Amino acid sequence: MRLLHISDLHAGKTLGRTNRNEDLHYALEQVISICHEEKVDVLLIAGDIYDKSHPDHESHNLIMDFLTRIHTTGIHTVLIAGNHDSYDFIKSYKNLGRVANIHAFDRPCKNPKDCIIKLGNITIACLPYPSERVITHIEEHTQRSYTEKVANYLKALAKEVEDAQQSVLLAHIMIEKAKVSGTERQASIGEFYAIKPEHIPTAFNYVALGHVHRHQQIISSRIYYSGSLYQIDFSEKGMEKYVNLVLLEEQEVRPIKLDLKRELYEVRIGVKDNFNAVLSHLKGLKGLVKVVLETDMRDSTISIKKKNLEDVLGERLVRFEIEPIAENNAEESYKSEKLDLVSAYETYYRKTYRCQLPEDIKKEFINILGKAEHEAHTA
Ligand SMILES: [Mn+2]
Structure with missing residues (x-):
């Protein structure tokens, strides 16, 4: 069996006034090509399909077009809800399973058996994003912590795949020690809810994760975040994007790098920088740009500089920030x-x-x- 693991599509994401669906579309076209070239049998989507719980029509269209094109080539798709997705919206996809090879799992099931799907000789256990509310509803031991409850649920899922020839866990969760894209502070706060890697049962031949946007392998060779399909926001600037081709029988995981439609750039202009030189450098940048202008607030040319930047970058300027320089009493x-x-x-x-x-x-x-x-x- 040949699997393709993708994650964190965030359809409908906007940066400033810029809609990112063309970046997603560009990535999904590559995913379709990879599916054909690599003769993929099953596509795994590890959550955060949409960026918002109420997706706009265009984003919905983009995803449906993608899913139906994958379906018509005979490939099975297994998808789960992420924390950005609405459980109820993803639930509406469940009916697709009756007419197409599209298998949607909207929320963790009370009975773990209901979150298992068998395709050929592989058994896939699904853990859509376990919100505290849902996991507490499933687990009666109220004194247990969130992570203990999730770990326990993972054990129950592992029990269901015991007799399987090959098994996969598809989950949207935070794993402790995962390298996140945002600030380190956020990472350490997030660890209250982070599952220890050793709590992922060894029963699974491959673990396809979603949630963290940086492509990475977690300690053991079988646990992966495939990462987002394009640089979602400026915390992902400079980050390369991948999907994972998984050959279960061969025990091989092959990351395939994606091409980016528009890279994200953050340009900081210091008070001592030559503004015109920066402008001409910006002219050549192909991508979306965030400009941070360091300035003395008494500078009367701020609005002229902003206008210059807008003229040079046009729609590529998606964020403009002014950073007042520290004065003597800054600390106070x-x-x-x-x-x-x-x-x-x-x-x-x-x-x-x-x-x-x-x-x-x-x-x-x-x-x-x-x-x-x-x-x-x-x-
Ligand atoms: Mn995400």
């Missing part, structure tokens, strides 16, 4: 406007997990913040 003003990390984390948690930050985690977070602050002062 920083202290008085100290970031409220606790409320920032609460917002992050609500957005990511779609529920309130539990009191015990909040306590732990404040604890860690306190420790970090203490260490910063003693260092």
Whole structure:
């Protein structure tokens, strides 16, 4: 069996006013070609198919066109919901399984048997994004932590593939120690919900993960994040993109690099930089650009500079930020406007997990913040 593992499509993603669907379309065309050239039997999509829970029509069209084209070539598709997807929207794809080789799993099933699909000699166990709410509903042991519940559920899935010749786990989860694309701070906060790699049962011949956008192998050779299909936002600038071709019988995983329609660039213009020289450099950039202009706020030419940048870059300028340079009293003003990390984390948690930050985690977070602050002062 030849599998192709892809993930994190984020259809409908926008950067500023720029819609990224043409980048996704460009990637999906390559995926279709790879499926043909490599004689793929099963396509695995590890979640975050859409960027938003209510996708626009154009994005829906793009995905349906892709799925139907894969189907007409006789390839099976197995897809799961990611944290960006709406469970109910992906649920509406389940009916496709009756008329096409498209098998959708919208949320973790109460009975793990219902999240298993057999295709030829392989058995695929699916774990759509386990939100705290859903996993708590499944697991009665309320005193267990989120990660313990997920680990337990993974065990139950592994039990279902015991007798399989070949088995695959398709999951949208965060694994501890995974290299994320955003800031390191986010990574360490995210680890409250990160599953330990050793909690992934060894029963699976291959583990196809989604969630983290950087292509990577997790410790053992059989656990992979395939990563997003294009550079989704500026935290992924400079990052190469891949899909994984998996030959189960040969125990071989072959990452295939994707071509990018538009690279993302971040250009920082310092106060001492020659602005005109930067402008002419920008002329040659093919991609989408974020410009950070360091400036003294008393500089009266900011709006002229912005206009120059817009003239040179046109639609390629998707983000423009002004960064005031530090003045003598900068440290004082920083202290008085100290970031409220606790409320920032609460917002992050609500957005990511779609529920309130539990009191015990909040306590732990404040604890860690306190420790970090203490260490910063003693260092
Ligand atoms: Mn994602």
